[in-house]
Amino acid sequence: MLVTAASASRAVASRQRVAAARRFATVVDATGFKVAAVDRGEATTSISVVAKAGSRYEPLPGLAHVLKSFTFKTTGSKSALRTVREAELYGGLLSASLTREHVILTAEFLRGDEERFAGLLAQTLSSTKYLNHELHEDVLPVVSSEAAEAISSPAVKAIELAHAAAFRTGLGASLYASPHVAVPADAVKEFARSAFSKGNVAVVAQGISADTLAHVFQPTLKDAAAPTSSASKYFGAETRVADGHGQAVFVGFGTSGAATPELEVLAGLLSATPSVKWSKGVAPLAKTVPEGASVETLLYSYSDAALFGFLIQGATPTVVSAATKAAVAALKAVASSAPAAEDLKSGIAKAKFRAAQATEGRDGVVASLASGLLGGPSGALESTLSALGGVNASALSKAAAALTKAKPTFVAVGNVHELPYADEVGL
Amino acid sequence: MSGLSLAPWIMKRPGLLRVLKPVANWYVGAAGWRKLGLRYDDLIADENEVVQKALSRLPKDEIYARSYRLRRAMQQSILHTDLPKDQWLKEEEDIPYLTPLIEQVAKEDNERVELDNLVIERRLPTPPKSQEHH
Numbered sequence: 001m002l003v004t005a006a007s008a009s010r011a012v013a014s015r016q017r018v019a020a021a022r023r024f025a026t027v028v029d030a031t032g033f034k035v036a037a038v039d040r041g042e043a044t045t046s047i048s049v050v051a052k053a054g055s056r057y058e059p060l061p062g063l064a065h066v067l068k069s070f071t072f073k074t075t076g077s078k079s080a081l082r083t084v085r086e087a088e089l090y091g092g093l094l095s096a097s098l099t100r101e102h103v104i105l106t107a108e109f110l111r112g113d114e115e116r117f118a119g120l121l122a123q124t125l126s127s128t129k130y131l132n133h134e135l136h137e138d139v140l141p142v143v144s145s146e147a148a149e150a151i152s153s154p155a156v157k158a159i160e161l162a163h164a165a166a167f168r169t170g171l172g173a174s175l176y177a178s179p180h181v182a183v184p185a186d187a188v189k190e191f192a193r194s195a196f197s198k199g200n201v202a203v204v205a206q207g208i209s210a211d212t213l214a215h216v217f218q219p220t221l222k223d224a225a226a227p228t229s230s231a232s233k234y235f236g237a238e239t240r241v242a243d244g245h246g247q248a249v250f251v252g253f254g255t256s257g258a259a260t261p262e263l264e265v266l267a268g269l270l271s272a273t274p275s276v277k278w279s280k281g282v283a284p285l286a287k288t289v290p291e292g293a294s295v296e297t298l299l300y301s302y303s304d305a306a307l308f309g310f311l312i313q314g315a316t317p318t319v320v321s322a323a324t325k326a327a328v329a330a331l332k333a334v335a336s337s338a339p340a341a342e343d344l345k346s347g348i349a350k351a352k353f354r355a356a357q358a359t360e361g362r363d364g365v366v367a368s369l370a371s372g373l374l375g376g377p378s379g380a381l382e383s384t385l386s387a388l389g390g391v392n393a394s395a396l397s398k399a400a401a402a403l404t405k406a407k408p409t410f411v412a413v414g415n416v417h418e419l420p421y422a423d424e425v426g427l
Numbered sequence: 428m429s430g431l432s433l434a435p436w437i438m439k440r441p442g443l444l445r446v447l448k449p450v451a452n453w454y455v456g457a458a459g460w461r462k463l464g465l466r467y468d469d470l471i472a473d474e475n476e477v478v479q480k481a482l483s484r485l486p487k488d489e490i491y492a493r494s495y496r497l498r499r500a501m502q503q504s505i506l507h508t509d510l511p512k513d514q515w516l517k518e519e520e521d522i523p524y525l526t527p528l529i530e531q532v533a534k535e536d537n538e539r540v541e542l543d544n545l546v547i548e549r550r551l552p553t554p555p556k557s558q559e560h561h
Contacts, residue, residue, distance in 0.1 A: 079535065085542045133484040 033218055034202040034373040037210040045207030046108040046362055049121055050370035053195030054101040055173040056302075057227035062177025063191050065147070068098040069139045070188055071105050072120075076127035080134065083120065092117055100163070100171055101302060102370065103195060108362075114208055118216040125196040126220040130189040140183075147176035154248035154413045155311055157241065159298075162250040165237040166307050166409045170229045197224035202373035204366045232256060232305035236407035240416045247320045247414035251328060251427065252298070252309020253403045258377045259301035261351075261387040262399035263308055267299040268354065269339060269347025269396070270310075270330055284343055285330040292316070293323035303376035308403060317418035321425065328426045335400035338393035347396075348388055355384050452518075461516040462509040463500040468525040469493060477536065481528035489524055 058064040072094050073080040087094050092109035105124065107117040150156045164172040177183065194200070198221040203213050234254035255263070272295040274281030289295050293314035300307040310327040314320040333339075339347070359368045359381050371377060410422035437443050455461070460470055471478060485493070503510055 079538060081535070081539060081542065085545075089545075089547065 032199045033214060033221065035205070035210045035213050035217075036202070036369045036373060037205040037208055037213055039207055039209050042207040043111055044108055045111050045114060045117075045205065046106060047118055047121055047203065047205040047208065047213070048104055048106045048362075048366040048370070049125060049196075050202045050204060050366065050374065051103045051105075051195045052101065052200050052374050053103045053191070053227055054099050055175050056100050056170045056229045056232075057195070058173060059191065059227070060183060060187055061173060061181045062143070062147075062183050063187060064098055064103060064173075065175065065177040066135070066139060066143055066183045066188050067192055067195060068096045068103050069143050069146070070128065070130060070135070070192070071096040071103075071124055073134050073138065074129050074131055075123045076129065077123055078120075080138065086116070087120075090116060094120075098175055100173070100175065101376070102367075102374075104366065104370075106366075111207060114212060115216075118208070118213060122217050122220040125201070125217075126222060128192065130185050130192065132185040135183075135185045135188065143177045144179060147179070150176050152245055154243050154246040155313055157243060158248040158250040158311060158411045158413045161239050161241060161411045161413070162252055162309065162409050163300075163307065165239050165411060166234055166252065166254045167232055167305065168235055171232050171302055171305055171307075191227065193222075194224050194227045197222060197226055199223070200226040200374075202370045204369045204373075206362070206365070232302065234305065234406060236409045238408075238410040238422045240412045240419070240421075242416045243413045245414075247314055247317055247419065248411075249312040249320055249324050249413070249419060250309055250409065250411040251312070251324060251422075251425065252307055252409045253406050254305060254307045254409065255403065255406075256305050258303060259299055259306040259308075260399065261384075261391050262396050263299060263306060263403070264301075264351040264355065265344070265347045265388060265391045265396055266334065266400055266403075267297050267308060268350030269334065269343055270327075271297045271347075271350055272327075273297070283346070284333070284339070285327060288326040288330065290319050290322045290326070293319040295323055295327050301377075303371070307409070309409065317415045317420075320414070321418075321420040324420060324425045331400060331404060332426065334397055335404045336397075338397045341393070344391075344393050344396065348391060351388050352385055355388060356381060459509070460500075461518075461521065463503050464510050464514055464516050465496055465500050466516060466521050466524065468523050469496055469500070471525060471529070477532050478525075478529055480532045481525055484528050484532075485525070493524075 053064060053067065055064040072083050075083075078086075083094075087107075087109075090109060090113050092107060092113065095106045095108075097104045097106075105121060107121050109117045151160070160174045160176065164174065166172065201221060203217060205213055234256055236254065269283070270285050271283055272281065272285040272289050274286065280286050285295060285297075293312060296311040296313075298307075298309050298311055310324070310331075312320050312323045312327060314323060358364050368381075372380075408422055408427045410425075410427065412419040412421075437447055460467065473479060473482060482490070499510070509515070
């Protein structure tokens with residue numbers, strides 16, 4: 001009885017989700033302007049401009065990070081100060097974020113202020129002046145403190161180094177500007193011109209119609225050659241960096257091509273993160289991780305590559321190396337023999353939940369729709385869920401075996417005198 | 428920066444400009460900064476925040492050239508002589524390299540003051556008439 005009720009309600013939820021997805025008007029018009037918008041009558045409107053100009057596309061290290069921080073600065077019509085003050089007066093939020101694939105500019109505001117904020121975004125894309133003194137007085141101090149703050153975390157440092165070791169160029173480029181490479185204002189201007197060209201930008205909005213957006217953005221976006229990035233290739237390497245802030249180890253393997261459903265289920269299956277607070281969890285890996293260490297199973301999926309791995313953190317190098325051994329052993333166990341049916345089931349459930357959760361909320365909607373619009377894998381949830389449901393134990397085991405055949409990416413950050421080497425943890 | 432000036436008014440009138448330009452040129456020559464190798468913008472008093480900020484926005488080579496000119500002029504001042512005539516600054520070299528930056532900084536400061544003192548009026552439907560103010 002309970003089961004039928006649950007499945008019935010799930011079916012209803014599924015239908016509603018499909019309906020919600022269909023209400024998103026996705027348009028790529030004749031001039032190449034890409035927009036996805038839905039108006040459900042929310043009290044606030046959000047407009048995100050997603051440009052295919054993440055760190056993998058930057059021609060100079062740190063350029064994407066500087067470009068991100070150069071948004072909402074002085075344009076042809078408004079100074080940076082006026083932009084900020086007006087946004088405050090109108091109760092709007094302006095933000096910019098950076099991923100390895102995309103630079104995302106977002107304006108969130110009350111319904112009724114569409115013209116002002118959409119216009120502001122369009123102006124930012126097309127007429128930001130990229131003034132030299134603004135770069136040195138406002139942008140670079142923010143960039144360098146953001147970078148210093150992020151890199152002071154051993155976990156972030158390990159992940160940045162892991163990407164560099166795994167992919168070298170392109171996806172290997174750090175999200176954070178390097179203090180060793182000067183970024184001139186002219187280079188930012190040139191990169192922005194190609195990054196915010198008409199074909200390279202997608203607009204994803206909620207609480208506003210696609211026509212209004214096209215009306216505002218169409219005339220301002222210009223045509224230019226989009227920034228390019230070579231196809232990703234996985235290399236793998238071992239990196240050890242001394243750091244005084246803590247211990248972190250990343251062990252991972254990369255693949256070319258976006259993450260397959262098998263990899264996503266593998267990440268769910270090998271997840272050691274408990275679903276309930278104050279518990280250790282019952283996942284196979286959770287049982288073998290020693291006290292005082294945490295193992296996070298990560299799957300970075302990009303348009304043409306994926307990086308699967310464990311981020312192991314702990315108070316001392318000893319527990320970190322024990323936990324690293326446990327994580328590697330768990331991965332090898334799946335690679336050598338098919339996992340138990342119930343483990344597979346919970347792995348699939350976790351992967352499905354993650355996939356569904358990732359497409360919800362403002363950021364999730366923006367990321368999944370923009371990825372589809374800009375030629376990456378589209379985030380059609382229904383097909384993703386059914387693909388995840390179709391993963392079986394032997395396919396999973398085969399995928400894990402194929403993954404571990406590649407050269408591992410091993411990054412140790414912290415006390416490098418005591419942290420293990422790759423060959424000491426069973427790789 | 429400067430006080431009242433008739434210059435813009437005169438510049439708009441070609442006849443007047445033709446008459447007064449030689450006088451102005453004579454005055455500039457007599458003031459003597461070009462004889463010390465200085466540009467007019469080198470004379471602007473820099474002991475204030477606006478000009479300091481404008482100076483910080485100069486390109487590195489401009490800063491170097493400015494320091495050189497000032498040092499050379501200081502030396503000539505100590506010696507109580509002008510530079511040799513071939514080293515005098517020519518009229519076409521007397522470029523206002525700092526004034527535009529000072530104007531830019533001043534404009535930013537004025538904008539900040541203006542925004543700090545904005546009077547915001549709420550556009551709401553007419554509020555209900557209050558009883559206590561009479």
